Amino acid sequence: MTPVLDIEGLSKGFTLHHLGNRIEAFDDISFTVGAGEFVLLKGANGAGKSTLLRTLYRSYLPRAGVIRFHSDHGPIDLARAADIDVAHLRRTEIGFVTQFLQARPRVSAEAIVAEPLRLHGVAVEEALAQAREALKTFGVKPDLWKAYPTTFSGGEQQKVNLARALILPQKLLLLDEPTASLDAHARAALVARLAELKAAGTAMIGVFHHPGDVEQLIDRVVDLTPDFIKSEDRTDVDL
Amino acid sequence: MTLTLDAPRIVTTHPLLQVHHVSKSYGSVTALRDVSAIAYPGEVLGIVGESGSGKSTLLRMMNLGETPDTGSYTLDLPDVEGNLFDLDRFARRMLCATRIGIVYQNPHLGLLMKHSSSGNVAERLLVAGERSFATLRAKATAALEASEFPLDRLDAPPIELSGGMQQRVQLAKAIALEPALLLLDEPTTGLDVSVQALVLDTLKRLQQERRITMVIVSHDLGVIRTLADRVMVMRGGAVVEAGLVDQIFQDPQHAYTQQLVHAKL
Numbered sequence: 089m090t091p092v093l094d095i096e097g098l099s100k101g102f103t104l105h106h107l108g109n110r111i112e113a114f115d116d117i118s119f120t121v122g123a124g125e126f127v128l129l130k131g132a133n134g135a136g137k138s139t140l141l142r143t144l145y146r147s148y149l150p151r152a153g154v155i156r157f158h159s160d161h162g163p164i165d166l167a168r169a170a171d172i173d174v175a176h177l178r179r180t181e182i183g184f185v186t187q188f189l190q191a192r193p194r195v196s197a198e199a200i201v202a203e204p205l206r207l208h209g210v211a212v213e214e215a216l217a218q219a220r221e222a223l224k225t226f227g228v229k230p231d232l233w234k235a236y237p238t239t240f241s242g243g244e245q246q247k248v249n250l251a252r253a254l255i256l257p258q259k260l261l262l263l264d265e266p267t268a269s270l271d272a273h274a275r276a277a278l279v280a281r282l283a284e285l286k287a288a289g290t291a292m293i294g295v296f297h298h299p300g301d302v303e304q305l306i307d308r309v310v311d312l313t314p315d316f317i318k319s320e321d322r323t324d325v326d327l
Numbered sequence: 328m329t330l331t332l333d334a335p336r337i338v339t340t341h342p343l344l345q346v347h348h349v350s351k352s353y354g355s356v357t358a359l360r361d362v363s364a365i366a367y368p369g370e371v372l373g374i375v376g377e378s379g380s381g382k383s384t385l386l387r388m389m390n391l392g393e394t395p396d397t398g399s400y401t402l403d404l405p406d407v408e409g410n411l412f413d414l415d416r417f418a419r420r421m422l423c424a425t426r427i428g429i430v431y432q433n434p435h436l437g438l439l440m441k442h443s444s445s446g447n448v449a450e451r452l453l454v455a456g457e458r459s460f461a462t463l464r465a466k467a468t469a470a471l472e473a474s475e476f477p478l479d480r481l482d483a484p485p486i487e488l489s490g491g492m493q494q495r496v497q498l499a500k501a502i503a504l505e506p507a508l509l510l511l512d513e514p515t516t517g518l519d520v521s522v523q524a525l526v527l528d529t530l531k532r533l534q535q536e537r538r539i540t541m542v543i544v545s546h547d548l549g550v551i552r553t554l555a556d557r558v559m560v561m562r563g564g565a566v567v568e569a570g571l572v573d574q575i576f577q578d579p580q581h582a583y584t585q586q587l588v589h590a591k592l
Contacts, residue, residue: 105582106589146571148578161337170335171557171571172367177337193528206535 089122091158092260092291093144098153098167100136100143113139117153119310121260123289126282126305128296131312137295140312141262144293145184146174157182157260179207183258185266189249191238197223198233201252208256222251225281227273247274254281261285263294267301275301341403343368343540344508349388349398351564358384359395360565366508368403369538373555373572375548375587381564382544386512388412389542390429391419402426404507424454428501432513434493437500440486444496445471447485451503470499475529491522495529502533511543515550527553548588552576560584 101112114136121127129137142148144155146166155166159181164173178184191200201219206212223233226247232240237248250266263282267275282305286292296302342365351359359381366372376382387393388400391411399410404426414422423429431437438447448467457463472478476495485493494514501509514530515523531554534541545551551558552572559569560583568581579585 102578103580105585142577147573149570149574149580159337164336165333168331168333170332170338171569171574172335172370173333173337174571175370175556192531193524195528203535 089125090289091120092123092125093121093158093293094154094156095119095144096154096156098140098143098155099151100139100148101151113143114312115314117310117312121291121293123259123291124286125307126286126292126294126302128294128299128302128306128309129312130299130309135312135314137312138264141184141264141293141295145178145182145262159259179204181259183253183256183261184264185250185253185261186264187246187249187266187268187270189237189245189252191236191240191245191248193238194236196234197228197237197240197248200237200248201255204252204256218255219251222255223248226251226277227271243269243271243274246270250274250278250281254278254285257285257288258290261290261292263292263296265295265297268297279305338367340368342366343370343403344372344389344542345399345401345403346385346389347399349385349395349400351384351388351393351395357564359388360563362398362561362564362566364542364559364566366540366542368540370557371534371541371543371555373551373558374542374544374561375546375551375558376561377546379563380561382561383512384564385561386429386510386542386544389508390427390510391423402508420454424451425504426506427508427510428504428506429510430494430497430501430512430514432516434485434490434497437497438485438493441484443482443484444476444488444499445481447496448500448503451500455504466503467499470503471496473502473533474499475525489522490518491526494518494526498526498529498533502537502539505537507540509539509541511541511545513545513547514543516545516547523550530554548576560587 096118098117099115101110103110129140131137139148143150150167153167156163157166159177166174198216198219201222202215205215205218220233228244228247232244237245266278270278279302286305344366346364349359349362362385364372374382374385388395394412400412402411445467448470449463452463452466468478468481471481474495476492476499485496515526518526527550533539543554555572557570558572558575560567560575562583567583575584576588579588
């Protein structure tokens with residue numbers, strides 16, 4: 089399998105200067121994810137699952153270790169890569185999916201969804217056509233496509249967010265509980281879209297409150313519970 | 328602990344703006360202490376810090392309004408060479424008029440308050456050598472329209488306009504000549520929150536449509552979070568830390584940045 093991400097000895101903690109202490113999030117984590125592979129992160133609350141995703145995306149700076157990402161430009165260590173390189177990879181190869189939409193005033197739902205395609209160089213009309221298709225897939229009603237999501241309900245905003253986050257196929261996708269509080273139809277659409285991206289070769293690392301939602305996609309489970317950090321075959325794991 | 332990152336390997340374009348090792352003292356007061364900053368083409372660099380941190384002094388230098396004691400400033404543009412701090416007064420003025428746009432917190436600094444709004448924008452075009460009245464009017468109107476200024480108020484002098492509209496006139500003047508670099512000094516400070524959101528939205532749209540390189544100075548973290556790709560935190564004339572905007576706000580390393588981020592409402 090083509091490797092996408094090799095994580096070696098990754099550690100993260102937070103130094104809280106005003107309290108004069110350090111909080112350890114996770115220590116010495118190593119695993120590999122290949123193209124088209126789906127890795128579920130497991131562990132109790134506070135085990136560092138979301139922290140690990142944010143560290144891989146470089147929203148957090150790791151304390152030690154290597155995050156070797158096999159980009160289209162060759163391998164690069166995301167733990168130490170220049171900010172401008174990380175910013176470039178986030179636009180082109182690495183996606184991060186949460187349940188929250190960053191809505192902007194006076195930007196329509198379809199324009200928000202089309203934005204990643206536009207930044208990727210897709211022409212306006214083509215990008216908007218794909219965006220509408222994605223909104224339809226996630227069950228956002230056509231009368232809302234041209235409206236501003238700032239006024240939408242939480243559930244509708246979440247659908248817009250997912251449509252946007254998954255519109256551009258990427259090499260690596262980090263998923264931070266994207267199914268939380270999603271209705272059944274949108275959840276099915278999400279799983280279908282993830283399966284499609286996975287089949288096309290996207291590597292995925294995800295945190296799910298209810299892993300059963302994505303059961304058929306999971307290839308491997310990485311358990312972050314301290315002293316239990318190892319990779320297991322999914323057949324052994326109680327989801 | 329300061330983590331040293333690798334040099335860029337994927338992005339091989341040169342930064343548009345490079346400021347290196349700039350220091351400046353006024354008598355015994357040190358305003359800037361060995362400050363360096365870069366911005367890549369199309370990037371938005373945010374600079375945050377409290378009053379007196381040196382952030383506005385740095386921006387004035389980027390607008391060639393002030394010269395440091397030591398340090399260099401280059402812009403990677405055709406026909407623009409060498410350390411810009413070495414340029415004479417005339418060359419500075421031309422460079423600022425044609426390649427750099429600036430929006431000040433205080434519109435009195437950027438505008439002639441009693442001239443018409445379109446006249447204010449046209450003045451910038453005149454400085455650059457445009458002489459045809461029809462072209463001046465058309466270009467000024469286009470810039471005001473891009474700044475989402477109401478076109479039925481073209482002839483109103485800024486003094487009669489609201490704070491938000493005054494900022495739009497400044498913005499139109501700044502972008503009229505399609506500058507390579509747009510400098511923003513607390514552009515929304517003092518505006519009502521709702522007006523602030525609309526002005527920020529206009530800036531964001533312009534940035535996405537035109538890929539203008541921007542440097543924005545603000546003490547307001549929300550403004551920086553909305554607009555910037557990368558952010559530099561300044562205190563006492565020095566850079567405390569710099570990084571991707573989400574990283575600086577979610578995982579600040581320095582004690583001062585942690586205090587700043589946690590003090591946000």
